[in-house]
Amino acid sequence: MRFQLHEGERISDIELAFEDLIIAGMTGRDGTAVQAHLDELAELDIEPPSTIPIYYRASASLLTTAERIQVIGPDSSGEVEAMLLGTPEGMLVAVGSDHTDRRVEAYSIAVSKQMCDKPLSRDLWRYADVADGWDDIELICDRLVGGERHPYQRGTLGAIRKPEDLIAGYFDGARELPSGVAMFTGTIATLGDIAGADGFSLSLADPRSGRTLRHDYDVAVLPVVA
Numbered sequence: 498m499r500f501q502l503h504e505g506e507r508i509s510d511i512e513l514a515f516e517d518l519i520i521a522g523m524t525g526r527d528g529t530a531v532q533a534h535l536d537e538l539a540e541l542d543i544e545p546p547s548t549i550p551i552y553y554r555a556s557a558s559l560l561t562t563a564e565r566i567q568v569i570g571p572d573s574s575g576e577v578e579a580m581l582l583g584t585p586e587g588m589l590v591a592v593g594s595d596h597t598d599r600r601v602e603a604y605s606i607a608v609s610k611q612m613c614d615k616p617l618s619r620d621l622w623r624y625a626d627v628a629d630g631w632d633d634i635e636l637i638c639d640r641l642v643g644g645e646r647h648p649y650q651r652g653t654l655g656a657i658r659k660p661e662d663l664i665a666g667y668f669d670g671a672r673e674l675p676s677g678v679a680m681f682t683g684t685i686a687t688l689g690d691i692a693g694a695d696g697f698s699l700s701l702a703d704p705r706s707g708r709t710l711r712h713d714y715d716v717a718v719l720p721v722v723a
Contacts, residue, residue, distance in 0.1 A: 498562060502586065502621050503708065511621075513584050515557040516677040519667060520595055520610055523549040524658045524683030533686045541691065542603045550658065550683070552667050555610040560679060565715040566614040572600035573613055573716070575697035576684040577638035577650050580617055581624065581660055583674030588624040592701040592710040593617035594638075595681050599691065615681075618699070618712035624660065627703055631660070635702040636685055640694035641713070649697070652685035 502509045523546055525531040535545050575594035582589040594616045602609035627634065632655035640647045661672050663682055674680060696715040703709070 498560065500562070500591075500619050500621050502589065502623070504623060504626065511584075511586060513582065513586075514677065515560060515582070515679045517679070518555045518557040518560060518615070519678065519680045520553040520555055521663050521667070521681060521683050522546060522551045522553060522606070524663060525656055525685070526658055527656060530656060530686060537686065537691055541599055543606065546606065550663065550666060553607055553610045555615070557679065559611070559613070559615045561614045561616055562619045562712070563614070563616065564713065565717060566596065566616060567717045567719055568596070568598065568613050569719050570598070570600065570721045571693060571718050573598045574691055574693045575616070575638070575699070575714075575716075576687075577636050577697075577699045577701075578681045578684050579634070579636070579654055579657070579701055581664070581674055581680045581682060582621070583676045583678040585676050586623075588673050590622045590624050590627060590701070590710070591617045591620075592699045592712055593681060594697055594699055594712075594714070595684070596697075596716075599693075616699075616712055616714045618710050620710050622703075622708070622710065627706075630703065630705040633704055635700070635704065637698075637700040637702060639698040640692065641696035641698060641715075642694050646698065647694075648688055649692075649694075650685055650687055656685050657683050
């Protein structure tokens with residue numbers, strides 16, 4: 498996969514490959530916020546996870562920087578997340594969407610993670626460049642419906658557990674992702690109901706530097722044929 502690494506005014510083209518994809522869930526620091534997300538899932542008849550946080554595995558081949566994904570049926574939706582990427586260049590950051598089939602999620606969250614492509618930005622930051630101000634980085638997601646933009650998620654990474662804590666929880670105390678591993682770090686509650694859309698607009702906005710990672714993608718719904 499080809500990316501662009503932004504380091505100040507310098508932009509470098511890099512090619513990266515990933516062998517493992519980890520999706521960290523229920524990663525909120527605030528127990529009240531975590532419960533709010535559990536309540537959202539309960540409204541969709543989704544059972545709570547066995548541990549908090551929880552780490553799901555999905556195929557790394559689902560990762561895509563495409564501006565359009567295809568899904569089966571109308572029951573999927575996206576969400577904004579910071580992604581950590583273990584690479585030969587060191588640990589990098591992307592904005593991504595753990596796009597999930599909500600109907601499948603009602604009977605198995607683990608299976609639902611494998612049902613949809615996982616969009617992420619082509620533009621990347623070095624984690625070391627934003628680590629000091631990590632908590633202040635804004636998470637922004639809009640639903641795109643009928644050509645109109647609807648606010649869907651707003652918050653900061655201060656609501657999510659620190660990257661080092663999430664990595665250590667899965668990799669037995671490690672502080673940085675191994676090369677070839679991509680990790681979704683978790684999301685925040687939606688402003689309203691969890692809902693699908695014609696597309697989603699994702700952003701990580703760093704108020705310290707004024708820089709933004711953004712990825713917009715369309716969702717093409719394929720028919721469910723018996």
